[in-house]
Amino acid sequence: LTDVGLGEFGRIARFFAPLARSLPGAFGLTDDGAVLDLGPGRRLVVTTDALVAGVHFVGDEPAGDVARKALRVNLSDLAAMGAEPVAYSLVTALPTSVDDGWVAGFADGLAADQAEFGILLSGGDSVATPGPITISITAMGAVGEAWLSRSGARVDDLVCVSGTIGDGALGLDVLRGRLALDSVDAAFLVDRYRRPRPRHRLGPALVGVASACIDISDGLLADLGHLAQASGVGARVWVDRLPLSPAAAAARERMAAFVDTRALAGGDDYELLFTVDPANRDKVLAIARALEVAVTEIGKVVVGAGVRAVAGDGTDVTPLSTGWRHG
Numbered sequence: 001l002t003d004v005g006l007g008e009f010g011r012i013a014r015f016f017a018p019l020a021r022s023l024p025g026a027f028g029l030t031d032d033g034a035v036l037d038l039g040p041g042r043r044l045v046v047t048t049d050a051l052v053a054g055v056h057f058v059g060d061e062p063a064g065d066v067a068r069k070a071l072r073v074n075l076s077d078l079a080a081m082g083a084e085p086v087a088y089s090l091v092t093a094l095p096t097s098v099d100d101g102w103v104a105g106f107a108d109g110l111a112a113d114q115a116e117f118g119i120l121l122s123g124g125d126s127v128a129t130p131g132p133i134t135i136s137i138t139a140m141g142a143v144g145e146a147w148l149s150r151s152g153a154r155v156d157d158l159v160c161v162s163g164t165i166g167d168g169a170l171g172l173d174v175l176r177g178r179l180a181l182d183s184v185d186a187a188f189l190v191d192r193y194r195r196p197r198p199r200h201r202l203g204p205a206l207v208g209v210a211s212a213c214i215d216i217s218d219g220l221l222a223d224l225g226h227l228a229q230a231s232g233v234g235a236r237v238w239v240d241r242l243p244l245s246p247a248a249a250a251a252r253e254r255m256a257a258f259v260d261t262r263a264l265a266g267g268d269d270y271e272l273l274f275t276v277d278p279a280n281r282d283k284v285l286a287i288a289r290a291l292e293v294a295v296t297e298i299g300k301v302v303v304g305a306g307v308r309a310v311a312g313d314g315t316d317v318t319p320l321s322t323g324w325r326h327g
């Protein structure tokens with residue numbers, strides 16, 4: 001007999017059951033389902049995101065980074081709803097060429113992020129596929145009587161964004177050979193692409209303060225467009241106000257229009273984009289200070305429909321393509 005590795009059940013027992021050990025309702029991944037206790041007055045928020053090798057990640061990343069990105073894009077959706085992470089369900093569809101060592105690294109990445117973000121594995125499925133590595137995670141979070149939605153923006157609300165934007169898209173440009181930078185800046189941007197930082201504390205803190213919220217996955221203008229459409233309003237973004245990292249700013253010194261377009265339409269930021277009544281501006285600033293998260297006012301909600309990017313002199317600089325189109 002040749003060594004065929006641990007097999008499906010061996011991999012679950014060895015690599016995935018330990019990730020569920022601290023969640024009593026997961027029953028060590030030995031039952032047909034999990035039972036989650038949210039506590040009184042708490043509601044479940046559920047979100048799913050899948051990653052496919054060659055589409056959502058390059059494919060040659062360390063397994064731990066693939067795991068962390070798959071979990072973090074879901075944590076970002078929970079944050080956008082104002083939900084606190086509780087548990088997640090994991091489906092891995094792996095080609096037979098993927099060995100136990102890869103799965104071990106994948107599970108190590110999940111373990112590290114479980115500790116960082118306070119979420120536990122509740123179950124899932126492992127299947128073989130003739131196609132590329134495909135990872136699907138369904139994340140579950142908890143909210144109280146209120147949460148964040150896309151539909152609450154009102155005319156004259158401020159448009160705000162957390163952190164810096166454009167880094168993830170520029171990191172992918174570095175990986176694809178479209179952007180050359182010094183090694184420190186290049187490494188920073190690639191890390192931002194591979195390891196997004198979900199705003200898991202900011203989201204819940206904005207419940208009752210922000211009027212609407214979304215996380216930036218498709219691109220700032222595209223996602224603001226989703227929020228504006230859900231709210232029945234329009235929005236303006238002031239390009240001069242976009243918060244850029246030092247690495248993105250360095251790239252902008254040589255390629256201003258390129259970097260602005262990536263910041264407006266690149267996607268993969270996983271920052272929170274939210275609207276807030278001007279009367280709540282000080283509350284937002286206090287939350288940002290307390291959580292040590294940068295929050296920048298980048299625009300305004302207006303009457304009408306559609307999202308436009310505007311330069312300092314009032315010129316419309318909305319890119320023709322404003323973000324990733326699904327399908």
Ligand SMILES: [Mg+2]
Nearest residue numbers: 077080215217
């Ligand atoms: Mg989202």
